[in-house]
Amino acid sequence: MHNAKVWRDGSIVFLGISLLILDYLHSIQKIFQDYASFINELEEIRDRRTDHRERRTMRRINAVEDSTNLRNLLKLPKAKKAWGNESIELGRALSKINPQRKVIVAIIDTGMDYDNQNLKKFLSYNSGEMGLDKNGVEKSKNGIDDDMNGYIDDYRGWDFADNDPLPEDTNSHGTHIAGIIIDQLDPQKHEIEILPLKFFKEENSTEQSIKNTASAIRYAVDMGAKIINYSAGGYAFSYEEEEAIKYAKNQGVLFVAAAGNHSSNNDRRPYYPAGYKQDNILSIGSMSKESRKIASSNYGRSSIDLFAPGADILSFGLNGKTKSLTGTSQATAFVSKTAALLYSNSIVEMDYQEIKAQLIKSSDKEEKLLPYSKEGRRLNAYHVLQDNLESAALGAAR
């Protein structure tokens, strides 16, 4: 009896202390959240007051390298390295699908490493510049615009930064993005092709990079791409760029764009091209393994559509090496990949509106992301594909 009372009283005291500790932890969490939003406010005030025109308008690619993280990753077991794929349940998604049609994903970036054997297998070739011309010369090398699309010998992408037929990558950013998009896919089984279009090189002006972007978007649409991945951006508005995205919209093409890595609120200060008011744009923020917005990711209650994995993402660097990159660039690639799988596997062919709606509504609700995006959703490829297949089955049963 006596013992039971001691135990009971002990439990009550323990429960009381636990609740106090929990309360205390909640207040600490609140202080940190307030502090984070306070810092954001300060940064915005600073940006408004100081002359940051250069920083605001520069067109940048959206990833940073972290060599210490790469060292840490090498020590981790293999399962931990692929946390992005796990987070979106890619394996489960791939086990369910049965491709119905081919899909071309245009990657408008720094180019691509053409010597990478894995990436090569997924390249999208232009049949209009392949085979022999009437003189028996290979169309891909004859110096003639055989398909009369305005580009000479463009048989596997185009380099808008140098205006030549080979979008080689000397930066590694575009190669990293391409690697995320094809990771775990089988070129025989999955009907996904990638079209590398180079818009960026360090030496070009921002104005030139934006012009190249607009040309690359139009090119991607004309070559039949259904999804465009754009892991870059800046604060300069361009009418020409927006018109190109509108052109894509009118052809039913989805434009997946990075929200930017300035820890900034895109509702207050729009970031382009993610921020143009065209409804074929999906604006992507980046999250950590714990489904938290990573510090550098831009955010916005009315400007971010989805969050996806974007911290310490391992993919290809140059010369077949792997490297870890962090940013909204990487998150964008996961969304483009899922959009492509959805389009290619849907029983009924989908337009950009349907793809976008399905990506958002079938992704997971995540309370931690609610303050930073429209609905607080984080990408889940399995749920996106599964919901689509189920609704097709329901449709067939009716």
Ligand SMILES: [Ca+2]
């Ligand atoms: Ca051509």
Ligand SMILES: [Ca+2]
């Ligand atoms: Ca040719």
Ligand SMILES: [Ca+2]
């Ligand atoms: Ca080139």
